[in-house]
Amino acid sequence: MDDQVLQPGDRDYVGALASGLDVLLAFDAEHPRMTLSEVAAKAEMDRAKARRFLLTLHALGFVKRAGRYFELTPKVLQLGYAYQASNQYRPMIQQYLDEITATLGESTSLTVLDGDSAVLVLRATPPQRLMAIQLSVGTRLPAAYSSMGRVQLAQMDDETLDAWLQRQTLQAHTAYSVTHVKALRERILEARQQGYCIVDQELELGLLSVAVPVFAANGELLGAINISTNAVRVDMNTLVSRYLPALQEAAAQIHTYAR
Amino acid sequence: MDDQVLQPGDRDYVGALASGLDVLLAFDAEHPRMTLSEVAAKAEMDRAKARRFLLTLHALGFVKRAGRYFELTPKVLQLGYAYQASNQYRPMIQQYLDEITATLGESTSLTVLDGDSAVLVLRATPPQRLMAIQLSVGTRLPAAYSSMGRVQLAQMDDETLDAWLQRQTLQAHTAYSVTHVKALRERILEARQQGYCIVDQELELGLLSVAVPVFAANGELLGAINISTNAVRVDMNTLVSRYLPALQEAAAQIHTYAR
DNA sequence: TTCGCTGCGTTCGCAAGGCGAACGAGGCCG
DNA sequence: CGGCCTCGTTCGCCTTGCGAACGCAGCGAA
Secondary structure (H helix, E strand, O other): OOOOOOOOOOOOOOHHHHHHHHHHHHOEOOEOEEEHHHHHHHOOOOHHHHHHHHHHHHHHOOEEEEOOEEEEOHHHHHHHHHHHHHOOOHHHHHHHHHHHHHHHOOEEEEEEEEOOEEEEEEEEOOOOOOOOOOOOOOOEEEHHHOHHHHHHHOOOOHHHHHHHHHHOOOOOOOOOOOOOHHHHHHHHHHHHHHOOEEEEOOOOOOEEEEEEEEEOOOOOEEEEEEEEEEOOOOOHHHHHHHHHHHHHHHHHHHHHHOO | OOOOOOOOOOOOOOHHHHHHHHHHHHOEOOEOEEEHHHHHHHOOOOHHHHHHHHHHHHHHOOEEEEOOEEEEOHHHHHHHHHHHHHOOOHHHHHHHHHHHHHHHOOEEEEEEEEOOEEEEEEEEOOOOOOOOOOOOOOOEEEHHHOHHHHHHHOOOOHHHHHHHHHHOOOOOOOOOOOOOHHHHHHHHHHHHHHOOEEEEOOOOOOEEEEEEEEEOOOOOEEEEEEEEEEOOOOOHHHHHHHHHHHHHHHHHHHHHHOO
16 A cells, blocks of 8 residues: 555546535535525536435435425534544543633634644633634634644644645735735744744734644644634733733643643 | 435435445544554445545545554534534524533533434533543434433424334433333423423433423424533432523523524 | 426436455464 | 465446436416
8 A cells, every 4th residue: 555645536536425525515604505406506516416415415314305405414413523532632622721711711722734724623612702703613714824724834844834835825814914925934934933823813804813732742733722812802912921821831731641 | 306205225326425424434432543444344345345435535635544544634524514504593502501501510512303313513511520521512312311302302293202212222321221112201291291301310320411492483493402410419409490490591592582 | 378488306328437356465373 | 484364456347326308397478
């Protein structure tokens, strides 16, 4: 077995599986219920194809039909469950996130890097704050514009990082967004040197976020933990003098006890 | 389009998709990393077949290979994400769960019924309590032996309920477990009449749980919310006089505002 | 009322592509 | 060193997924 990276349209590539997953992924927050034709359009396949996969997913219990409409069943959560359960440090890290959230009254989360995205894996939210943007587990944030993404990119070696940067075409999200790869690279190197990363409204107006990397005792990078808050409510000084140390303390604890 | 329930080995049934999902589901807490042969054994297919699906999932980014071992990537979380995002009442319900957990210091959760299981959809856990059983989103609990399951079964009409009970072969989990379908039926009818359900260590020794159903303003059953605690720490009186009212209050609020 | 039209879900013959028996490469033991 | 596992991989056969074509409402114009 050679460690050959991928297979695009190879002999062993099972197209039907890819298409089926595309159908599952066609459902999102804006399209929770769709007709066969809508699914076909969203997943970019003809109706006959979409129908086969919808019927199969229906038979397997992953989608249900209400008249002409199809929607997901909670069974799809099972697909992500194995991943969550496979991280042995998950409960410990959750405890630290809960503690920070309880103390500071701010949202915290653990994300891991997957390609160009930082994927939200764990989170803790304060009881109040009804207006907070509700991100759920599985949400993908652009690595380039999130503190968790940048602080994990900072852990790559120069070669890997530069290769990654090469592939990026930066898309500004707000007026604060860094737009040149060169500037982004500087921010990442800064994060590497400092050991933490702050991103100030580059992803969304008003969103201020600080992140640090977390390591297991054996040095393995487990991901990044962060605190997200509102730029109007919290100033940069509080963020650095109060919030950052809480994150660093948690990361240190995890590093010590995650073995 | 007739509302025909399922398709087992039908013309339109895409076996490849089913097999691919089986491979994904082969990974669990006890088997987070597996070789090709292990996956094949776990998913009950020959090695060649398992290999095709693993390579395809690898190409799609859902699994990664570390030498001879395969493991899931965080991308699988995306599959469950759409379901989570599709529930518009999720953030509101989460708030109420967080509140109850903050007030009582106990774990709370929202589950929905899916076949024979109550699937955990949302949860809130108190910051302390390191020993608590960590259930994660997507976990499936037997509907027959969980308070959330029973209180949702109680919402079925008699005919549907009896058909459901017919299909059950009860498997006792502890010495407290109800073992006869007839007795289970009585518990469920009791839950229907009372509007809540308490299950005392029938699923796991020491696990005491109370649940109530939650409805949207239009009367639609959204699921069940529950409080799980330890039978040693909390007595039945506290459960009924303190915990239950908190759940009922939250359910009433949700019923009023979920529109 | 009838007609054509549009958008829907479903059918079915063809060939693309998944199946698994058979293979060969390593590791282990006598 | 040779026999014997167990593993990952190959490749010809035939299953099985593909999509053009179909039929059926619903609707507006004639």
